[in-house]
Ligand SMILES: Nc1nc2c(ncn2[C@@H]2O[C@H](COP(=O)(O)OP(=O)(O)OP(=O)(O)O)[C@@H](O)[C@H]2O)c(=O)[nH]1
């Protein structure tokens with residue numbers, strides 16, 4: 001594990017908080033992890049032989065020349081006692097076998113979506129719904145796109161009111177922090193509901 005020189009070596013190790021950044025091809029997962037991470041993020045980018053295969057040519061994804069083949073990894077201190085670990089999934093379906101390992105032990109997930117290619121996020125939404133993993137949907141604001149209508153996104157995804165849908169700019173730290181807060185809020189609400197049901 002990476003250890004910064006200014007990190008005291010005594011005292012208890014910070015509690016890890018693991019969050020997964022998921023979604024379809026080219027929706028900004030690697031960018032999101034890089035924005036949050038205080039260390040140089042670990043990327044597993046590989047050049048694509050054919051540009052944006054299978055993507056209709058709208059939005060930033062059409063300009064991509066690389067794609068994540070294993071995962072993204074970044075970390076940031078939340079406080080003295082909590083360390084955030086972010087794992088970004090590969091976007092292409094053929095790397096789907098990675099997901100179980102990436103998601104194990106996570107507090108929850110952010111499903112990033114491009115409002116112009118909503119269908120790309122269905123596998124991720126299905127995945128987290130089936131596993132009852134707390135998640136939120138974050139609509140990434142790409143250049144040249146109109147402000148997304150979040151109610152319309154909710155309707156299109158047939159998503160219950162319980163699941164927050166927020167808009168985000170994956171390149172902007174204050175914006176991604178808000179998305180992370182929304183996920184933590186959702187995770188807490190789920191934990192409270194479970195505790196109440198068990199009481
Ligand atoms: N305008 C804008 N562009 C973005 C944003 N996030 C990412 N991009 C651009 O969109 C492209 C795709 O971003 P990536 O972060 O590589 O997407 P990804 O989801 O990791 O892609 P895969 O790993 O291939 O699935 C890049 O060219 C980014 O510069 C954003 O919030 N706004």
Ligand SMILES: [Mg+2]
Pocket residue numbers: 029030031067068072088089090091
């Ligand atoms: Mg990526």
